[in-house]
Amino acid sequence: MSWKGRSPPTEAGNRQQDPNPARKRDVEESILAARATAGDLEAFGQLVERYTPQARRVARAVLADPDDGDDAAQDAFLSALRHLGRYDPSRPFGPWLMRIVANAAADRRRRRKVRAADELSEATSGGGPGPDVETDRWAFLAAFRRALALLPERQRLAVTLFDVEGYSHAQIAEILDIPQGTVRSDVFHARRRLRTALVTWQHHWKEEVV
Amino acid sequence: MRSSPFDHRPLHDLGAALREALQPIDNQEFVDRVMAAARVGDRSLFRGDGWEVLSAWARPGLAAAAAIVVLAVAITISVGGSSPFEEVTIDDALQTTTTQSATLLLVAAPNPPDIDIVLALSYER
Numbered sequence: 071m072s073w074k075g076r077s078p079p080t081e082a083g084n085r086q087q088d089p090n091p092a093r094k095r096d097v098e099e100s101i102l103a104a105r106a107t108a109g110d111l112e113a114f115g116q117l118v119e120r121y122t123p124q125a126r127r128v129a130r131a132v133l134a135d136p137d138d139g140d141d142a143a144q145d146a147f148l149s150a151l152r153h154l155g156r157y158d159p160s161r162p163f164g165p166w167l168m169r170i171v172a173n174a175a176a177d178r179r180r181r182r183k184v185r186a187a188d189e190l191s192e193a194t195s196g197g198g199p200g201p202d203v204e205t206d207r208w209a210f211l212a213a214f215r216r217a218l219a220l221l222p223e224r225q226r227l228a229v230t231l232f233d234v235e236g237y238s239h240a241q242i243a244e245i246l247d248i249p250q251g252t253v254r255s256d257v258f259h260a261r262r263r264l265r266t267a268l269v270t271w272q273h274h275w276k277e278e279v280v
Numbered sequence: 281m282r283s284s285p286f287d288h289r290p291l292h293d294l295g296a297a298l299r300e301a302l303q304p305i306d307n308q309e310f311v312d313r314v315m316a317a318a319r320v321g322d323r324s325l326f327r328g329d330g331w332e333v334l335s336a337w338a339r340p341g342l343a344a345a346a347a348i349v350v351l352a353v354a355i356t357i358s359v360g361g362s363s364p365f366e367e368v369t370i371d372d373a374l375q376t377t378t379t380q381s382a383t384l385l386l387v388a389a390p391n392p393p394d395i396d397i398v399l400a401l402s403y404e405r
Contacts, residue, residue: 111315111318111319114315114318115311115315115318118311118314118315118318119307119311122307122310122311122314123303123304123307126302126304126307126310127299127302127303127304130302130304131302136304139304140304140310143310143314144310144313144314144317147314147318148314148317148318148321151318151321210297211300211301214297214298214300214301215301218298218301218302229294229298230298230302232290233290233291233294233295233298234295234298234299234302236290239288254288261291261294264294264297264298265294268294268297
């Protein structure tokens with residue numbers, strides 16, 4: 071799929087029954103962006119609503135601390151608002167915005183000089199999950215976040231953009247400004263490490279529960 | 281569904297787990313926060329500032345005024361046409377009240393004076 075191909079579905083887009091909802095959404099978002107560029111703050115608000123969950127997730131993939139992630143996502147939206155004039159309306163809006171989000175999150179992480187391991191300890195603080203059946207979901211998510219935080223930043227972004235947000239390799243290459251082959255490699259390595267961590271945790275959890 | 285790291289398609293199980301791990305809560309609160317920040321910066325981000333509007337119009341306004349002035353001068357020269365010094369005839373020179381003004385008239389003329397005019401002035405003297 072090319073850069074000019076369909077945007078990945080947003081949460082609202084998933085529910086649409088239009089035969090070509092992605093294309094329709096791309097056009098709608100181009101119009102919203104044009105209105106926002108002309109000074110229509112309400113149009114900008116609609117774009118913010120559409121992309122808030124995605125932008126926050128992508129920022130959190132870089133910055134495990136949720137507050138830092140939200141700050142980065144907000145920085146990205148305001149930066150996008152300032153630079154809407156540079157957006158090419160013939161292209162999908164999502165990849166353009168995600169590039170800004172990824173850069174904003176990476177900038178914030180560099181400024182804070184926080185290592186992933188440090189973020190991890192904060193994100194999973196609380197003494198570690200015991201294999202309590204009542205907290206199994208919490209434990210699972212904690213283990214998953216731990217495994218994710220141990221990945222290199224680019225791999226975290228690549229696997230999040232691909233497996234969660236549904237962007238193509240080509241689009242991720244544009245977003246992260248790296249070759250497509252590197253994206254494929256990053257996604258592959260991230261998946262392998264995440265799956266290893268998950269399987270290990272699941273085996274451990276099953277033994278404890280049984 | 282079996283999935284592999286080699287799969288070129290999104291892995292739904294892994295994607296779902298990742299989504300849940302990264303999923304933020306209270307998106308509406310975040311939207312409100314972003315929009316509040318956008319409104320604070322609204323005057324500088326958008327064209328709401330009066331001085332910005334004026335300054336945006338200043339350059340084309342000045343250019344239009346300059347063009348009008350140039351056009352007016354060009355029309356005046358081409359239509360309204362004749363300079364008082366362009367063609368000095370013998371009658372013009374002789375009809376001046378003083379010799380000094382007649383001489384000035386000849387000096388200011390764009391073309392060299394006719395010999396008859398110069399002689400006429402000499403006679404007057």
